[in-house]
Amino acid sequence: MLNPKLNDGSSIFRKIDSKDLFLKYSVYIVLVVLIIAFSLISPLFLSQANIGNFFRQVPTVGIATVGITMLLVTGRVDLSAGSIAAFAGTAAVFLAVKGFSPPVVILAAIVIGMFWGFINGFFIVRFKLDSFILTLGTDYMIRGIILFITNGIYVKGVPDWFYLLSNTKVGVNFIFTNTLVFAAVVIALTYVMNHTRFGRYCYAVGSNQEAARLSGINIQKHIIKVYMLEGALAALAGVLLMSNLNVGAPSEAAGVGLFAMAAAIIGGAAFSGGVGNIPGAVVGIFTLEIFRNGLAILGLNSFIQQAVTGGIIVIAVVVDYYRRNR
């Protein structure tokens, strides 16, 4: 009771009963219930059209979410993820329009993302700053810079290949390249978090930074690395987003950082660090997105959609409370 976090690893101690199972997988259950409810209310919900839509919209915020989950596990946040995505994505469009080749463009975008990630990480470790407030500052900064450079005007004249990055159908009617990229990122990062030193260091630093440091982990270097990887993922999300939009939109992806954080937390991550995992975060973002998608399908007033989205965040964390206290 005093330390709810402990419950995470202690399931071994318990005989597994059905109530336990129910609560452990509560997020998954909420997700399934949502899907069933929406498909009963509207036959359009499970239509190919809508599923296709859903899968094409999720990757951007989804990739940002898994990046931010990794950060949350390390005990840090990034509010500037959306701005990094917009910056890198717009830069990519700019280069693509200038005629650079696909590998150059994508690499450049990722390097830009890593650069901003480095700035975030560097300031945080060098000046022992709270990541929340620092990235709030860099969010304004990065966004302001890209808006100033472009004068807020969309970069146009996107070449075909760039548009196809996100929008190529793969086999079936409702799977597109960006969905595949998202799936690849999820699989890769799940592996990294569970099976590599880098991933386990994230958990170590997030759960007890001092213990990690005294175990010989260079936590400063590690945190910078994590921010760089997260920045790279945000940049990737930005490239896919701009490809989807067919322009370089410097004002795009505002608030994605906060939203992604909400998704990660619904999926089991915690601000205090050390807990959370990628599949959980994916379920979290799916829950939020399916909900928003369902509301749109029902054609609800857009303000009501906003209110209800807030409601689902509240409900999700309350359900999570019961999971934690199972």
Place this chain on the structure above:
Amino acid sequence: MLNPKLNDGSSIFRKIDSKDLFLKYSVYIVLVVLIIAFSLISPLFLSQANIGNFFRQVPTVGIATVGITMLLVTGRVDLSAGSIAAFAGTAAVFLAVKGFSPPVVILAAIVIGMFWGFINGFFIVRFKLDSFILTLGTDYMIRGIILFITNGIYVKGVPDWFYLLSNTKVGVNFIFTNTLVFAAVVIALTYVMNHTRFGRYCYAVGSNQEAARLSGINIQKHIIKVYMLEGALAALAGVLLMSNLNVGAPSEAAGVGLFAMAAAIIGGAAFSGGVGNIPGAVVGIFTLEIFRNGLAILGLNSFIQQAVTGGIIVIAVVVDYYRRNR
């Protein structure tokens, strides 16, 4: 070094030297430097007109900031403060337009603020939720509801007395009623935080919740009370804002919670709770607002203004780092 929070109150132990003093008052120094710099760049900066503008612009976000500082001291945050302000302010305008009397209108707004504060506090203590994610959810919710009720359209036809709430000149040419209300709130809350049970409980709960609980403090009740007071302050800010704008604007004050939090932290509060004080927070919000005011006077490109605002947040927290490590 291990525990930067400690340094805040520990000056008793040190002999005070000039470097010490410099760093202890670094925020104040940043503020003074800003004022000098802007007044050198533009002679208009210290003109009566601009000072008047400044003092009329600050109270809204200022009142929200002191409320949020109190919350931060208690170890909690409120991202929904802006939405509460918009909700209560718009409701006040609605009632004022309907012809209700000033005391009724103001009381109703404050009760609404307290109601939303209660909702936030109740969920947080009942379900042991992270305040960040819960108030992110209620932010969407509260905003969505008021937008839905008004259909996103401004409520107009504000009676004269309502407009005068904020806009009555008091004595000199650049002090208005809302400035006075702000000053009164600051003085009252400073007293409350330092000299009353309620205030000291905030520090106790924020600094070690378990110790507070074991001392027989009903932390749940206390947290709910703090949220209610903070909600009331947000509502008051909302009323002054709408009076200033002469309409009921349901979409107004977006992101005020985040901005106020940045100000409080620049002024010495910390996410971890237990530290921070009202005068510091006022200096924090003055720093940010003077900066924005100066930029507006210079008539800079609005994107550059955004980037530079981000920059000042970063600089402020870096300066704070040196203060912490003096």
Place this chain on the structure above:
Amino acid sequence: GCSGSDSKSTSNASGSDKKTLYFIPIVDTGAYWSPMKKAAEERAKELGYNLVFKTSPPSESQKNEKHIGFLQEAITSNAVGIAIAPMDPDMFDRKVKEAKDAGVSIVTFDADVKTKDNRAAYVGTDNKLAGEELGKKAAEYLKGKGIKNGKIALAAVNLTQTTMTYRQEGIRKGFEGVMGADAQSFSWLEPIQDNDQASESKRQLEGQITSNPDLIAVFSLGSEGPDTGVMEAIKSQGKAGKIYHFGFDYTPTWENGIKEGLITGIVDQDSYAIGKTIIDVMDKIIKKEKIQDNYPVAVKWVEANQIVEYGKDKQKQFTNETK
């Protein structure tokens, strides 16, 4: 609210054998969009179409992606026609082409797409022309007052929107056209962006008024945020009647400023007519009747003293709203 009727019409979609039209405005709220929605819904009902109405909240962070998605959805669910307000000509260009290739007819409104061949018709006001009209009227007004020089400010919700870019361009063109050689003696300040926070445009304009005593005119490029912010800034600086304020689109908020001289005049687009025309054009396309490429809906110049009267008619067109 509007929710009840919408959800019904949507869920009937697959069951009925009525032809399905998609109607995708940028938002469904506010003084501009609301009448448009009402008109479209009424007209579609009269003509016997199943109108699927799609939009997203103003604060939606993935708004553009969502709206492109709505287009895709319309294509996949075999709608016969789509009416869309594209947020950017390039952004929706490809998707509109894909729709055309899939045999769906597209009508654009509010703003057009880049490749005009891909859509059947455009209904609505040309934002450049609307801007030009406002610029002209403003210049004439200032000329009438004998003003030959000064500074001019601009305020918008979001300067990155293409509509805002067009309006800005139009305003300058119209203004310079009328002013002729005198145009040189007017200078334009950095445009203000307020993200629909009236207090932000107010603050920014207050700064500009303080530092530019020769500020003579302000254009607000649309939406209640900057409209209100600009009026209140003029008021708080005691510049009512000294700084002339020109705006876009009728909203009841203007009435706040008429008496005190905080608004000089607006150009208004007849959004109800836009909504109705869209459905009519769709109907013609489906019935294979001849259509025009462009259905311009003229803007109307309304001076401050006529705004109240003008608003009375206008408000009848609003969907069921509190105001």
Place this chain on the structure above:
Amino acid sequence: MQKRLRMAGIEKRFPGVYALRGVNLEVNAGEVHGLLGENGAGKSTLMKILGGIYPQDKGEIFINDVDCTVMTPERAQALGVGFVHQELNLAEALNVAENIFMGRMPYKNKLLGIIDYQELYRSTQAILKKLGSKVKPTDIVGTLPTAQKQLLEIGRAISLDAKIVIFDEPTTSLGNDDVAALFKIINTLKQDGVAIIYISHRLKEIFEICDHATVLRDGQYIGTVDVKSVSQNTLITMMVGRDITELFPKEYGNIGETILEIQGLSDYAGRVKSVSFYAKRGEIVGFAGLVGSGRTEIVRMLFGADPISQGTIKVRGEKVTINTPKDAINQGICLLTEDRKGQGLSLIMSVAENINMPNMQDAILKHSKLKAIAEKFRVSLRIKTASVDTAVGNLSGGNQQKVVLAKWLNTASEVFIFDEPTKGIDVGAKAEIYQIMNQLVKENKTVIMISSELPELLGMADRIYVMCEGRLTGEILKQDATQGKIMAFATVGGHHVEPKAQ
């Protein structure tokens, strides 16, 4: 004598743990009652039930023969149950007075809660005087040394005008002087007719101040004894369930060449002043001194955890630079910190992950290999845990310490620095940790042991350095060492004579 407290048939289950199975406890007014048992026996849990922090599943509580079976922290306070917790529980941001009177401040206006600070500081001063503490009521608690904080906890308990005071391991971070002062306070309370429950793993203390003692084992009630009439061995057997013949099973290694040599080491804060010492292979080097004498600082610098201001470090005869823990680890130096939970372990991570943390060589991990390593240590160090996948936070103190040990045994370390290795650890586990030290020196490794328990140093160390106020004031060989000699160096060895806290 009156039965002040009677707890009967107390049962408590935590998810997966049966912490108490029908425990009885009876305490008279005016007595000091020891509560004994191994780590995890359920002592703290029983007391937390008495303090109203946990509700019990079964069982009754009577205070002065009044049924108090339903307890809450507020009720416990009202009934005069004072609790000095095992873990410090202070609001670091508040001052001394506010901490002592938290929840019970004097008010100028009770309704509005306007605090009467004058009155508050006056009452605080009175309590501080009783405690013999030199701190001021207005000092911010976070700036105080641990021993002073501990005293505040005690001050809080006695300020309640308590009828029952619980001391849960109050001496783990106190020096000898402070312990003596504490015992004086306890004796005063006893004279005043307060019932005192005293928990400690230091049997010496039990014999010194307790009248009766109740022993628990694995959550079971073993018995209550009259301390005057039992031997230490009997108590140990009751606690552990078997005989532990030798408390300090010292074995000697072959003392070899000098592996570590420190010259003129100082830190920035002035807590360590030009300290020089050496350590050889195969020896256990002890560090004695009062709390606050700077021992922890020395080893933290040596381990790269804190920056070094001045001084040279030679390892195996070569001068080395140590800036980070990683540098130290590469030199074969490791540190078992005094704060296990805060600095030694990631409590929410598994035993296996903690053991492997300093030694993940491969970028891609082979979980089976890592588990096998952890399993090996689990067996060899007899770590009591359901499996190596269990979160370390679920283990008892002694077993947590063994995990920290395993973590460093898992590296190529040759110099093992133990900072208060047996703090809060029961007799059985202590003996096992000493055995491991023996094993290390036999393998020609070096052990440096900081301890505030003199018997432990006298029993285990080959050579003892004594510190006083940041300086090394003495070096004593095992054969010459006595408590008196050490205390002399530790108190008067510094520049001036420390006034005796009497």
